[in-house]
Amino acid sequence: MTPQGWARKRAPRPMRTGHPAADDDGMKRPAGSEQAGSAAPAIIELARVEKVYRSAGGRGVGFPALSGVDLTIAAGEMVAITGPSGSGKTTIINLIAGIDRATAGTVTVNGSRLDQMTEEQLAVWRGRTIGIVFQFFQLIPTLTAMENATLPLDLARLGPSRERGAVASRHLAAVGLGDRGGRLPLELSGGEQQRVAIARAMACGPPILLGDEPTGNLDTGLARDMFELLVGLNENGTTVVYVTHDPALAALASRIVSVRDGLIVDDTGRRRAGDTS
């Protein structure tokens, strides 16, 4: 595993308007933005996926979160999923991560059919394939920053145990927290906690990074810094899919998938590439 290269912190950038020329302000674009429509292999495929949430006990009327979603994401893409509250954004992320199971349809991620895997198989697969960043960080409170970053390596038993700390240390340094590894989450700011969460998510070098409102609990400045980290990861080949309700942050992705009432109503990145209208 090699440390990821991170973009240096820059001054705040103006929001993109959607026109490539007007938006050409010298900012680095996520990898894959020029490659939309190319023949990159699909790393994530949702086919006719439905998800109905039922109340405890499975009785009563269920709540349909997704009503037949088809979504294909190529390797190396950076995709933003947007939509109003309750539209099904988080559900899509959860299904990709195997955290929830689809009521109907198939979910294939990195060549694995998630609906055919047991919970145990999903957990193991997730540790090596998916990195997840949550809105509220979700660090283990009894572990230090270093230990949180090492935890996925311990769970997956990746590499010799005496080298795992060094790997985690490199990831922490990459997110700018090399000197804060011995701190407990309670001793870190929100931004620092989220950086630790990113380091943890990338500990096993997963090909896919998922974020559920990863910057939702940060101020604007920290949010953009965090997003630059994600862009940097994407530039190194990691497929990044994140949920956001902030149009400004969504616009920073190479592809925007809009969800409303459990259906995909717009998919801008793909349409831009093949749009002839």
Added chain:
Amino acid sequence: MNTLSRKAWRDLTRHRARTVLAMFTLSIAIASLGFVAVPVLLNAAMNRQIAGSHLYDVGISTSTLDLSPAQLRALGHLPGVAAVSPAVGYATTVTSASGPQDVELAGTALASAPVNTVALFTGRMPGPGEVLADAGNARATGFAVPAGGTIDVRAASGRLVRLRVSGTGLNLYATPGANGSATPVFYAPTATVQALRATGQAPRGYNYLGFRLSDDSTAGQSLVITEVRAYLTAQTGSDPITALPAVRAPGQWPGQSGFNHIMALLYIITILAFGSALFLISATMNTLIAEQAREIAIVKTLGGRRRQIGGITLRTAAMLGAAGAVVGTILGIGLAYLLASYFAEKLIDVSFGFGVATEVVVASLLLGPALAAAASLPALRRALRRPVAQTLADTGTSGYGSGRLDRRLVRSGLLSGARVPGIARMGVRNALRQKRRSAAAVAQVALAAGLAISFLALGQSVTAVISQTIGLLHFSFSTGEATGKGARPFSSQALAVAASTPGVTGTEPVETSSVQYNGQDYVAWGLGTHPFYDYRLSAGRWFTAADARAAIPPVVLGPAVARVTGVRVGQTLTLTMAAGPTRVRVIGIDTGQPNAGDTIYFPLPVLERLDGEPGTANSIWFATASSAHAAIDRATSATADRLAAAGYPVSTTKIYVAEAQITAADTSILTIVEILGLVVVAIMLMGLVSGLSTGVIERTREVGILRCLGARARQIRRVFSAEAVTLAVVGWAFGVLVGWLLYEGLLALLRHDADVSLPQEFPPVIPLITFAGVLVLTLIVIRGPLRRATRIQPGTALRYQ
């Protein structure tokens, strides 16, 4: 129902698993109050037994009196007499499938006797040719003949009469269990016993009169004794009373002191159980209220006053407590009945039917909601005082790291690095997240481990008593002078007869007596230079042949005598004996515990001389070729027959029977402690399960995160196992100290209240055994919570609130 009440109710129904767990924990705690009912029920059963026994106020033993019905009526009308019941007692030997045995037969009117009524326990009352076995025979004497069995009774005429056992019964006056006798008792119709006692010359009649008085004061008793003596003297021409009349003080009954000792132990265990119950309740309510902290803050932001918020919480606690109290009371009734009936049967031979201690039931029903609400107050106070902003901003990382202990532990590196796997590290540190709850769990484990350690140590002491008493006596049985006519001490002729009995390989004459020193009675044994007693001296020496001729008789003191008198080897002391004040010189101090260490050993010829019967002994110890019980029984029976034929009627004592009796007596104490203590241990473990289960529920979201990070089921189990084992090990460590203190306390209590002296035995292996037990039990009881943890679906877990 207003919104506040509705919230109180829905706070219970929102998390059903947590609510059911909390309610069940509370019910276990309330059920432990059933311990309090055990002595109440036993006391009630004993009082019924006493009332049903119509115990005597005055009992008079006489020579055989052939009283007519008119004379008996006249006795019943004497001043101060409310009722009179004649009886006839007969001491003899019986043989049965269990072997020969000295017994006492009591001939009375049985169930219709107005004084000393015999209550029927099982079977039916005996008719002609039948007897009723006393219910305490098996436990107190080891001689058990079941209903339907037979005993061959040796009549006064010498012939054997076969009698059938029709059932079991009991009268507190006669039962061997209550009065400490080791002689089995059988009840029969008066005519049956009179026929057994009859010889050509001796008249049929009664030799005991039991009286119940209208005035049972000391003055009233004295008056009746005087009146009865005068009447009988007038009727028979001489005073027929053969022994000091027995008087019973109002409210007293035979075996009462032993019963009170048992009750004292029960109350101590009850206090421990109640303390553990309070722990459980407090820990449970603290956890529940702490989880409500965010909602309490939200209600405060909406304008809720402290009184209103407290009302919601206390209403929730009271409802939970009420539900737990109902279930717990039902469980407690069952628990109390099972325990009380067990003790009634095994320890005090009292008939016991289903009963409910009403006051305990009412207290349990009221205490449940009250204790739950009261236990909520500390956590509620903390939650109400916590700043709103801080509570609402809590992202779930608080609780760990805010304290110096947490940070010091992390920085110390004790639980860091490759030495401790990350998974286990999480579990161990999790034990510090909820410090109050972890402290409660540690305390519960400490109490459970401490109880277990004290039981095991007590068991060691009981075992040591056996090895230090019976274990030092290297003979199989002994004979003593029979009570009654014809008994005489054993001469060399008797020894020769005894030694020639088939199966006997050795004999030792022994003189037994009693002495006094400083107003205290001690047992005196006269033994030879190489006795069948394996003395273990801590100082000085044993006797030599020359000591028999010493001017000042030498003695060896038992350990209790030496401790009480403070006398050392070489010193002299003056004993009060049958021969008068006698100066003796201490030549040794023994460590053995025969007679609880209260024995003074003399050279045999010296004690024979001091007892006024030189050249004879009043007891013989016998070694046999085989240690099998059947062989010992045969040798005992043959020896008794031979000596009786030679003019030496004897009573016999078999060592294996005495050992069983000592074991039974001492282990009865252990039984109480073990049974009640095990229930308390179960309550403790319930607390551990409850705490762990609550921890799993609380960390549902964290389990989801671990699953998202790729944790397998066994890795999640390891997190919680590490936490549970950490709490168990810390609890065990404290439990060693608790156990030692409890053990010393129990020894002191037994010594002070029950006059039972047990040696101190606290080997290091006991804490180690307990450590293994605590670990194993912990790993067993946490299986349920662990299974729950691994079944949590990550998606559901992340949405958990």
